[in-house]
Amino acid sequence: MTFTLSAPPAFNLPAVVRSHGWCQMTPFYETPDHGLGYIIRLSTGSVLRFEVHTEDDTLRIDTSCRLSPTEQVELTQTIGWMLSLDQDFSEFYSLARQEPKLLKMVERRAGRVLRSPTLFEDVLRTLLTTNTLWKHTLRMCRELTTRYGEPLPSDPTQHTFPNPQRLAQEDESGLREQCRMGYRAPYVYELSQRVSSGELDLEVLKTSSLPTLELRKELMSIKGVGSYAAANLLMLLGRYDYVPVDTWALKVVSNEFFGGQKITPKQVLSTFEKWGKWQGLVYWFWDWFPAQ
DNA sequence: GGTAGACCTGGACGC
DNA sequence: GCGTCCAGGTCTACC
DSSP, X not given: XXXXXXXXXXXXXXXXXXXXXXXXXXXXXXXXXXXXXXXEEOTTSOEEEEEEEEETTEEEEEESSOOOHHHHHHHHHHHHHHTTTTOOOHHHXXXXXXXXXXXXHHHTTOOOOOOOSSHHHHXXXXXXXXXXXXXXXXXXXXXXXXXXXXXXXXXEEEEOOOOHHHHHTSOHHHHHHHSOOGGGHHHHHHHHHHHHTTSOOOGGGGGXXXXXXXXXXXXXXXXXXXXXXXXXXXXXXXXXXXXXXXXXXHHHHHHXXXXXXXXXXXXXXXXXXXXXXXXXXXXXXXXSXXXX
């Protein structure tokens, strides 16, 4: 079935889809017209594929099966979260217009970062990005969805991202050996256990009014989530007060601001400090490699 | 608060 | 084919 959603002013779907690497990870995919595709399990138990396309000033949603009215409401809310449809970037854009290295992103109407339907999924994805090559991150994610996700009825080779209840049924060794997650397996297992048992409610953090520092502490209480992962997750939660410093950040910031000298994470952070609550976005969308 | 070493996987390289 | 080295963040122990 097909239905439409209104897009906020200055919304660019391809810019969200390509805002970071999530779209390369299963069960996300980019459609040929640079829209978003995803396979989801709704709370009713329905497993379906949906695609979001731009159509004039609206978003057209195509689904692989007919939805009940309540399912349509749930999917609408989920898409709204995934694409940050309710966020307003006008304040950021007016600041960014004063910085030549941010002009391109303002023109592209970038700024929104693609989110998973649940914070559990985003935390797990982030864990898979740490201390490994991107290629291996994609492989681990593919193994997780294929082995533990629910198959799409119309195409059983495609699967949803596994939910915490399903992963909590596995044991560490299964995750370690079958998904080749290495030392990350106990982190994924513990997270799934805590979320499925109700001990940890990650989803409330989506609407938390906690100060960012407190939210960061909360995220860093999760085994496997350190300063980089926490900053990454804060960005996904719409808090941009921290820069996710990884080896890539050390490299590009050094080349841009320190003449290629070896620098420390503290130097990366101090470089963007002046941008205050927007510093994470400034780092993320900085024009590191301007066209010659 | 800062630092060193271990944790894993898989690719690159030398023999 | 085998062994070694390396890259990638986080955790833990120690100072």
